[in-house]
Amino acid sequence: MQKLHSDKRQSNKLPIPSIGVALVLLLNFASTTSSCTEQERSSLLRFLSELSRDGGLATSWQDSTDCCQWEGITCSQDRTVTDVSLTSRSIQGQISPSLGSLTGLLRLNLSHNLLSGALPQELMSSSSIIVIDVSFNRLNGDLHELPSSTPARPLQVLNISSNLFTGQFPSSIWGVMKNLVALNASNNSFTGHIPSNFCTNSPSFAVLELSYNQFSGSIPTGLGNCSMLRVLMAGHNNLSGTLPDELFNATALEHLSFADNNLQGTLEGENVVKLSKLATLDLGDNNFSCEIPHSICQLKRLKELHLNNNKMYGSVPSTLANCTSLIIVDLKSNNFSGDLTNVNFSNLPNLKTLDLLRNNFSGKFPESIYSCSSLTALRLSSNKFHGQLSKGLGNMKSLSFLSLTDNSFTNIANALQILRSSNNLTTLLMGHNFLNERMPDDDSINGFENLQVLSLSGCWLSGKIPRWLPKLSSLEMLFLQSNQLTGPIPDWISSLHFLFYLDISNNSLMGEIPTALVQMPMLTSEKVAAQWDHRAFDLPIYRYLSFQYRMVSAFPKVLNLGNNELTGLIPPEIGQLKALLSLNLSFNELSGDIPQSICNLTDLLLLDLSSNKLTGTIPSSLNNLKFMSQFNISYNDLEGTVPDGGQISTFLSTSFDGNPRLCGPMLARHCGSAETPIVSTKQTNDKDVSPLAFMIPFGAFFGLGVLYDQIVLSRFF
Numbered sequence: 001m002q003k004l005h006s007d008k009r010q011s012n013k014l015p016i017p018s019i020g021v022a023l024v025l026l027l028n029f030a031s032t033t034s035s036c037t038e039q040e041r042s043s044l045l046r047f048l049s050e051l052s053r054d055g056g057l058a059t060s061w062q063d064s065t066d067c068c069q070w071e072g073i074t075c076s077q078d079r080t081v082t083d084v085s086l087t088s089r090s091i092q093g094q095i096s097p098s099l100g101s102l103t104g105l106l107r108l109n110l111s112h113n114l115l116s117g118a119l120p121q122e123l124m125s126s127s128s129i130i131v132i133d134v135s136f137n138r139l140n141g142d143l144h145e146l147p148s149s150t151p152a153r154p155l156q157v158l159n160i161s162s163n164l165f166t167g168q169f170p171s172s173i174w175g176v177m178k179n180l181v182a183l184n185a186s187n188n189s190f191t192g193h194i195p196s197n198f199c200t201n202s203p204s205f206a207v208l209e210l211s212y213n214q215f216s217g218s219i220p221t222g223l224g225n226c227s228m229l230r231v232l233m234a235g236h237n238n239l240s241g242t243l244p245d246e247l248f249n250a251t252a253l254e255h256l257s258f259a260d261n262n263l264q265g266t267l268e269g270e271n272v273v274k275l276s277k278l279a280t281l282d283l284g285d286n287n288f289s290c291e292i293p294h295s296i297c298q299l300k301r302l303k304e305l306h307l308n309n310n311k312m313y314g315s316v317p318s319t320l321a322n323c324t325s326l327i328i329v330d331l332k333s334n335n336f337s338g339d340l341t342n343v344n345f346s347n348l349p350n351l352k353t354l355d356l357l358r359n360n361f362s363g364k365f366p367e368s369i370y371s372c373s374s375l376t377a378l379r380l381s382s383n384k385f386h387g388q389l390s391k392g393l394g395n396m397k398s399l400s401f402l403s404l405t406d407n408s409f410t411n412i413a414n415a416l417q418i419l420r421s422s423n424n425l426t427t428l429l430m431g432h433n434f435l436n437e438r439m440p441d442d443d444s445i446n447g448f449e450n451l452q453v454l455s456l457s458g459c460w461l462s463g464k465i466p467r468w469l470p471k472l473s474s475l476e477m478l479f480l481q482s483n484q485l486t487g488p489i490p491d492w493i494s495s496l497h498f499l500f501y502l503d504i505s506n507n508s509l510m511g512e513i514p515t516a517l518v519q520m521p522m523l524t525s526e527k528v529a530a531q532w533d534h535r536a537f538d539l540p541i542y543r544y545l546s547f548q549y550r551m552v553s554a555f556p557k558v559l560n561l562g563n564n565e566l567t568g569l570i571p572p573e574i575g576q577l578k579a580l581l582s583l584n585l586s587f588n589e590l591s592g593d594i595p596q597s598i599c600n601l602t603d604l605l606l607l608d609l610s611s612n613k614l615t616g617t618i619p620s621s622l623n624n625l626k627f628m629s630q631f632n633i634s635y636n637d638l639e640g641t642v643p644d645g646g647q648i649s650t651f652l653s654t655s656f657d658g659n660p661r662l663c664g665p666m667l668a669r670h671c672g673s674a675e676t677p678i679v680s681t682k683q684t685n686d687k688d689v690s691p692l693a694f695m696i697p698f699g700a701f702f703g704l705g706v707l708y709d710q711i712v713l714s715r716f717f
């Protein structure tokens with residue numbers, strides 16, 4: 001019965017008339033040799049026996065049954081095994097060379113398993129296999145050359161990507177692969193030069209993917225002979241030198257990527273235009289030093305242009321607007337200058353991302369961008385743009401990420417009125433603009449329904465924390481630091497249900513810390529807002545040059561009220577902010593005791609209460625804050641003993657300085673009688689070990705985090 005079934009299935013695939021089916025059935029019934037050969041069965045069983053975990057294959061691969069019926073095996077009509085396809089089955093162990101003796105095998109796909117050891121030579125040199133895919137395993141060792149006497153091999157597709165292969169990449173082997181179409185060796189640790197002979201013998205060679213390895217040396221000129229090459233990817237290696245002229249003879253190229261290497265030199269206009277089929281050009285993270293060639297306009301199919309993080313300069317040629325298929329333009333971190341009004345963006349209806357971060361652009365906001373109705377992410381940060389935003393910006397209904405940080409834009413009231421109707425806006429970063437203007441406190445500002453991240457830091461704005469903020473009901477992160485805002489922290493702050501990052505430091509806020517603040521829902525519980533979870537920013541947000549955030553949820557839960565004029569007590573209810581990772585109340589006028597309840601904030605990594613007027617003793621249960629890596633209570637009027645033998649006593653004297661009545665082993669003033677210091681020193685030494693062990697990794701994560709936020713984060717958004 002089983003056999004009949006399978007024959008039916010087979011016949012469905014092939015256009016055999018039903019009389020033919022009947023015939024085949026009859027023949028099969030009559031013949032006893034209609035299964036795979038004994039040799040094939042034993043080769044497969046040998047493969048099975050060399051697996052240390054077979055992912056349940058053994059139940060299907062029974063010696064007594066026809067191996068054409070086995071799971072993952074496909075046979076041709078004449079019962080020869082043609083396909084072995086065992087993907088994503090968690091199989092472990094070595095790949096047996098016995099697969100090489102399946103004389104009719106065409107396709108072998110073992111991707112997404114846990115196979116280790118070498119890729120057997122017998123597979124590469126097989127005289128039948130046309131497709132090998134062993135990607136996403138743990139195969140290791142070198143890839144060996146084949147003897148030069150080997151006759152031409154039929155292999156067309158070889159995917160060995162995402163394994164642990166090492167060593168020099170073989171070169172002579174490709175000479176015998178006369179049928180090779182695609183070679184994918186990305187994400188291994190191959191070293192040495194990229195071979196140049198891929199196309200000398202393989203006229204159909206179309207895909208070469210070598211990214212994420214350690215290839216060095218220059219780009220081989222021989223690749224220019226690859227007249228069928230469509231995809232060339234060698235990003236994230238150590239390649240050096242220039243783009244060879246010969247490369248541009250490969251005129252079938254659609255995807256060219258050398259991102260993140262050490263390439264230098266120029267991108268010549270006369271070369272680029274030869275690649276008229278190019279859809280993706282990625283030369284980011286290199287040392288190219290040139291202008292964007294004017295002839296780029298002739299690449300009508302260009303969809304993605306990545307030239308970020310180079311040393312390119314000059315203005316963007318107006319002809320860029322002729323690349324009407326463009327979707328992504330990434331020019332960030334170069335030295336481009338000039339204004340953009342010469343580029344008519346109206347001709348780029350598909351443009352979704354334009355990133356100009358950290359260049360030297362000047363002039364007004366390029367108005368023609370307003371007609372890019374598909375634009376979702378626009379970043380002009382850290383340039384020299386000036387002037388006001390104009391109404392058209394409100395028409396960009398797809399816009400989700402807008403960063404204007406660190407330019408010289410003016411008229412914040414106007415900017416907010418225009419942007420409020422951009423319903424899809426989720427991230428709006430406008431810090432370091434609008435210098436010395438007044439924070440609009442206008443009831444007519446509404447909208448921003450989906451806004452999750454708002455930054456207006458470093459604008460030196462006067463006025464108050466504005467009344468329209470509670471209307472931003474999706475807000476999760478608010479950066480208002482380094483302005484000149486006065487007045488109290490408003491009670492409505494706790495009505496922002498999703499707010500988990502609040503930085504209002506370095507203003508002139510007055511009054512007491514409102515109890516509403518210590519009831520902020522996202523900070524009082526571990527709960528994670530639904531949309532807060534895994535949403536990625538449309539563009540990564542940079543903390544400094546190399547550090548980036550890709551997701552909102554990567555930010556810690558933070559409350560920073562430092563450097564204001566807050567008075568009164570630290571409310572004892574502060575102990576409710578259990579989810580808080582960083583609390584900074586420094587440089588205020590807070591008085592009274594450090595509330596005992598602060599010791600409930602057991603997730604805290606940073607606590608800064610320095611430069612206030614706090615009195616009383618240090619609660620000994622602060623030692624419960626086991627993860628704390630930055631702690632500062634200096635310059636208050638605290639007294640008594642620094643609690644011994646726990647996390648607190650591991651901090652240096654700088655954390656306690658400026659409290660003349662405080663004593664402890666790390667301070668100039670030791671406590672009590674002659675014998676006390678000896679005891680406490682011993683105790684600290686004993687207990688030092690475990691808290692310090694905690695301190696280092698968390699410090700590394702967090703010290704970078706909050707410390708640089710105000711300075712760098714706000715500048716480079």
Ligand SMILES: *[C@@H]1O[C@H](CO)[C@@H](O)[C@H](O)[C@H]1NC(C)=O
Binds near residue numbers: 109110133159
């Ligand atoms: C191998 O199988 C995986 C998973 O089914 C598939 O994604 C991949 O394209 C296959 N490889 C080849 C070369 O067809």
Ligand SMILES: *[C@@H]1O[C@H](CO)[C@@H](O)[C@H](O)[C@H]1NC(C)=O
Binds near residue numbers: 133158159183209
């Ligand atoms: C391996 O690479 C080949 C050729 O580039 C491709 O066809 C195949 O889909 C890739 N396999 C997986 C699992 O992605």
Ligand SMILES: *[C@@H]1O[C@H](CO)[C@@H](O)[C@H](O)[C@H]1NC(C)=O
Binds near residue numbers: 135161162186231
């Ligand atoms: C290379 O293989 C990987 C899987 O390891 C796949 O994701 C990628 O798309 C392949 N590249 C090409 C150009 O086919």
Ligand SMILES: *[C@@H]1O[C@H](CO)[C@@H](O)[C@H](O)[C@H]1NC(C)=O
Binds near residue numbers: 137162163187212
């Ligand atoms: C590289 O390979 C590792 C291990 O197989 C895998 O976890 C990772 O996702 C791969 N990276 C890429 C960019 O494919």
Ligand SMILES: *[C@@H]1O[C@H](CO)[C@@H](O)[C@H](O)[C@H]1NC(C)=O
Binds near residue numbers: 246249
């Ligand atoms: C390939 O490039 C070289 C150097 O740019 C050039 O001299 C040669 O004529 C080109 N060959 C073809 C076939 O286009």
Ligand SMILES: *[C@@H]1O[C@H](CO)[C@@H](O)[C@H](O)[C@H]1NC(C)=O
Binds near residue numbers: 314335337360
């Ligand atoms: C940027 O380009 C200008 C000329 O446009 C030049 O004066 C300046 O030195 C360049 N800066 C850097 C960092 O290369």
Ligand SMILES: *[C@@H]1O[C@H](CO)[C@@H](O)[C@H](O)[C@H]1NC(C)=O
Binds near residue numbers: 344346347
């Ligand atoms: C920009 O292009 C649009 C559409 O092609 C056209 O209508 C408009 O006149 C152009 N603007 C300028 C200033 O050339």
Ligand SMILES: *[C@@H]1O[C@H](CO)[C@@H](O)[C@H](O)[C@H]1NC(C)=O
Binds near residue numbers: 335337360
């Ligand atoms: C910006 O361009 C001006 C001249 O246009 C140049 O003097 C200045 O050095 C450039 N700035 C940077 C950071 O390269």
Ligand SMILES: *[C@@H]1O[C@H](CO)[C@@H](O)[C@H](O)[C@H]1NC(C)=O
Binds near residue numbers: 397
């Ligand atoms: C606004 O965003 C939503 C959700 O991301 C999306 O489905 C919708 O198409 C966007 N609207 C526009 C006009 O792009």
Ligand SMILES: *[C@@H]1O[C@H](CO)[C@@H](O)[C@H](O)[C@H]1NC(C)=O
Binds near residue numbers: 460484506711
């Ligand atoms: C505090 O804000 C002022 C502007 O109001 C700014 O000049 C100063 O650099 C800021 N200080 C810090 C430490 O960010």
Ligand SMILES: *[C@@H]1O[C@H](CO)[C@@H](O)[C@H](O)[C@H]1NC(C)=O
Binds near residue numbers: 505
């Ligand atoms: C706390 O905030 C103050 C004022 O903004 C700042 O100077 C200080 O560095 C912050 N403390 C820590 C540990 O980051």
